[in-house]
Amino acid sequence: MLKGKVFISASAMVTSLGEGVERNFSSLLRGEVGVRRVVNPRVAQSPVTAGIIPDSVYDALYERYDRQWTLTLTEIIAVHCISSVLGNRGADGIGLVIASAKGNISLLEGHSAEWAEFREETGEVVGVVAQHPGSPGADSALLLGPMARRIASRFGVNADDTFVVSNACISGITAVAVARRLILSGRYKEMVVVGVDTQNRFITSGFASFKSLSDDVCRPYDESRCGLNLGEACGAMLLTTEGDGVCISGAALTDDANHISGPSRTGDGLYFAMRKAMSEAGADNVDMLQMHGTATAYNDEMESKACSLAGLQNVPVQSLKPYFGHTMGASGVIETIIAAEELRNYILAGTPGFETLGVPMSLNISRSNVELPSGKPLRALKTASGFGGTNAALLLEYHPQDALSCESPVKVNADVLRTVLVESSRILLNDKEVYSSDSGDFQDFIRSAFKTVCAPNMKFYKMDSLSKLGYVASEVLLDGIEYGEEDCGLILSGVYGSLDTDIRHQQIIDSETDASASPAVFVYTLPNVVEGEISIRHHIKGENTWFWSDDRTLSDVREYAALSMSAQNMKYCIVGHIDFLNGRYFAKFELLVRR
Amino acid sequence: MDELIEKLKAQLIEALNLEEITPEDIDPEAPLFGDDGLGLDSIDALEIILLLDKDYGIKLKNPAEGKQVFYSVKTMADYIREHGKTA
Numbered sequence A: 001m002l003k004g005k006v007f008i009s010a011s012a013m014v015t016s017l018g019e020g021v022e023r024n025f026s027s028l029l030r031g032e033v034g035v036r037r038v039v040n041p042r043v044a045q046s047p048v049t050a051g052i053i054p055d056s057v058y059d060a061l062y063e064r065y066d067r068q069w070t071l072t073l074t075e076i077i078a079v080h081c082i083s084s085v086l087g088n089r090g091a092d093g094i095g096l097v098i099a100s101a102k103g104n105i106s107l108l109e110g111h112s113a114e115w116a117e118f119r120e121e122t123g124e125v126v127g128v129v130a131q132h133p134g135s136p137g138a139d140s141a142l143l144l145g146p147m148a149r150r151i152a153s154r155f156g157v158n159a160d161d162t163f164v165v166s167n168a169c170i171s172g173i174t175a176v177a178v179a180r181r182l183i184l185s186g187r188y189k190e191m192v193v194v195g196v197d198t199q200n201r202f203i204t205s206g207f208a209s210f211k212s213l214s215d216d217v218c219r220p221y222d223e224s225r226c227g228l229n230l231g232e233a234c235g236a237m238l239l240t241t242e243g244d245g246v247c248i249s250g251a252a253l254t255d256d257a258n259h260i261s262g263p264s265r266t267g268d269g270l271y272f273a274m275r276k277a278m279s280e281a282g283a284d285n286v287d288m289l290q291m292h293g294t295a296t297a298y299n300d301e302m303e304s305k306a307c308s309l310a311g312l313q314n315v316p317v318q319s320l321k322p323y324f325g326h327t328m329g330a331s332g333v334i335e336t337i338i339a340a341e342e343l344r345n346y347i348l349a350g351t352p353g354f355e356t357l358g359v360p361m362s363l364n365i366s367r368s369n370v371e372l373p374s375g376k377p378l379r380a381l382k383t384a385s386g387f388g389g390t391n392a393a394l395l396l397e398y399h400p401q402d403a404l405s406c407e408s409p410v411k412v413n414a415d416v417l418r419t420v421l422v423e424s425s426r427i428l429l430n431d432k433e434v435y436s437s438d439s440g441d442f443q444d445f446i447r448s449a450f451k452t453v454c455a456p457n458m459k460f461y462k463m464d465s466l467s468k469l470g471y472v473a474s475e476v477l478l479d480g481i482e483y484g485e486e487d488c489g490l491i492l493s494g495v496y497g498s499l500d501t502d503i504r505h506q507q508i509i510d511s512e513t514d515a516s517a518s519p520a521v522f523v524y525t526l527p528n529v530v531e532g533e534i535s536i537r538h539h540i541k542g543e544n545t546w547f548w549s550d551d552r553t554l555s556d557v558r559e560y561a562a563l564s565m566s567a568q569n570m571k572y573c574i575v576g577h578i579d580f581l582n583g584r585y586f587a588k589f590e591l592l593v594r595r
Numbered sequence B: 001m002d003e004l005i006e007k008l009k010a011q012l013i014e015a016l017n018l019e020e021i022t023p024e025d026i027d028p029e030a031p032l033f034g035d036d037g038l039g040l041d042s043i044d045a046l047e048i049i050l051l052l053d054k055d056y057g058i059k060l061k062n063p064a065e066g067k068q069v070f071y072s073v074k075t076m077a078d079y080i081r082e083h084g085k086t087a
Helices: A021-029 A055-065 A073-086 A112-116 A144-155 A171-184 A201-209 A268-281 A297-309 A328-344 A442-453 A458-462 A465-478 A499-511 A529-538 A555-567 B003-015 B042-056 B073-083
Strands: A006-015 A036-038 A048-051 A095-099 A162-165 A190-197 A233-240 A246-255 A288-290 A316-318 A378-386 A390-398 A414-423 A426-429 A432-436 A488-494 A544-548 A572-581 A584-594
Touching: A006 A021, A006 A073, A006 A171, A006 A328, A021 A328, A048 A201, A055 A073, A073 A144, A073 A190, A073 A233, A095 A144, A095 A171, A095 A328, A112 A499, A144 A162, A144 A544, A162 A171, A171 A190, A171 A233, A171 A246, A171 A328, A171 A378, A171 A390, A171 A555, A190 A328, A201 A499, A233 A328, A246 A268, A246 A328, A246 A529, A246 A544, A246 A555, A268 A297, A268 A378, A268 A390, A288 A328, A297 A378, A328 A378, A328 A390, A414 A465, A414 A555, A426 A465, A432 A442, A442 A465, A465 A499, A465 A529, A465 A572, A465 A584, A488 A529, A488 A555, A499 A572, A529 A544, A544 A555, A555 A572, A555 A584, B003 B042, B003 B073, B042 B073
Parallel strands: A095 A162, A095 A190, A288 A316, A288 A378, A488 A544, A488 A572
Antiparallel strands: A006 A233, A006 A246, A036 A048, A162 A544, A190 A233, A246 A390, A378 A390, A414 A426, A414 A584, A426 A432, A572 A584
8 A cells, every 4th residue: 555645736638628627627517528520531531429629729739839840749738738737837856757548659650661661770761761750760759758758858857757658548547646656655746647649540440440439429338338439638737745635545556367458347357446546545435436438338337347346336427438538548637637626616527428327237327417515525436447458546535624644655675586588589587598499580489489488378379479579478487476366566668569560550551441450450559468468367467557668677667666566565566678679579577576 | 162161261260360270170160259169259259340341341330240140150151152242
């Protein structure tokens, strides 16, 4: 447990409903939705029902911050939101956490052929005529780390104080949890948390291949629900150790360890996250529950089960997805900001389109706004779930009377029990070679390594290269180790993330049409999915988080893992750095054990 | 030898990355999904939908609709012969 209260001192957002928290919140209370039928080639090849930020909003921001149009759409809304929460304060001493599922992925459009030829060690690229932010290179704006630096440098925040997470749909909540933990550990007094994602053909074609998009405004938890709407947005919060508004007193991240894209059929992973967040906050009940509510058949079903397991079936529930769409990495932040506004104003916005409950377990959902009890401290539980089997929960509190401060931080010491290195056709365990191959080709190497050091598993051959690499490395690392399911976490990092598979997906939609996108390819276009595969194989239900990092010494992930082990009472944590791109690979994993 | 069934087996092996499986391993009447056999999952169901659309012009809205169609390789072949546009 990492007990303590971290306050939301300021917040900002840009969504399909426009700019500003006040404008967005009052739109919600009027039942106005930002999701509508959109015809926009930037977003999708054919009409799609989504929550898209109006061009006029983008234009106004470029006019204000970037007349040369050097920043991408994703970057400009992030810059605006950070600027808004900092106000006149400036960024001295501030830490920054940026969360995004796909960042500047639209820069890959028209450049997938160049990237497919890129070889890092030589910087070799074929056929590039002009430099462009998306041009291949380890510092390309296409990558999350460089994107974050382009944003952070606007405020004088340097790389050491900038953290980048990409954890699929729970990225935003992950960023809040990371910031909360960094503040409680004493490393920062104040942090800015940003969640941002914009829409593009890459994402819309992928979700379309999953047949998970609805042509109408989505209807979470309703028996007629037929899928989700995509959306784009940015949200930012200034988190501080002191304040008198809404605070975050609990946070937990877990993994289903069941399937990389389908939700758990039992809801136990989400329930664990809810239970842990409430327990960390010392809360045995809550006044409102805001869940992920994407309106797909299985997500909503799973959430109703988790809610029942947590005994919260009578608590008023909402989903904000009909208002904003599913804004991916931004959702955890913008939705938490709204939850905080709801607490401060004692009112819970209705869930549009809800008429008849269509999930197996009971939920207390209202189509219209619900008043929250006044004159007492209020609590909200905010949850999210995502690809890779991830789940996240935050416990928010509002006590207008009490002024509360943080308790002293807890330090966890961990030892490195084992190390695995996979590179140059060799696998080393604690510096001793356990496997080597004559073949310089990754596909040959990894298949023969799999057959030699791993138990048979037909699913291996469906994985992308990054996942195959991580799977083999973790098999060697964990051989013979036993732990309780919730007792182990997985914190990985990398430079290129899922880029190798991103290129494949982009090539398919470029050479054919968006309708030809392959779900088996698209499911691997998130950097944390390799963690999902490892967790399924090894029953790891603790925190699964992916950071952008170019540090192969693992010192940054080790430092965060110590916080995670403390916050989530885990005895073990796997940390690592893993990269695969165009046949080049590197994986270094460590198994940490708490002293 | 049913040509369409043999072709479908090869296409499934390719599309679903069933690397360790040969066409001889696939019994055309056995259920494709479920605990035994090929260990297919929800993503495989979506890939089969894509395959039926691209190569045979059959449009299925979602895996639920497809459940009867791709129960086995044989039911797929029968459905294609009835509804599909083969070259």
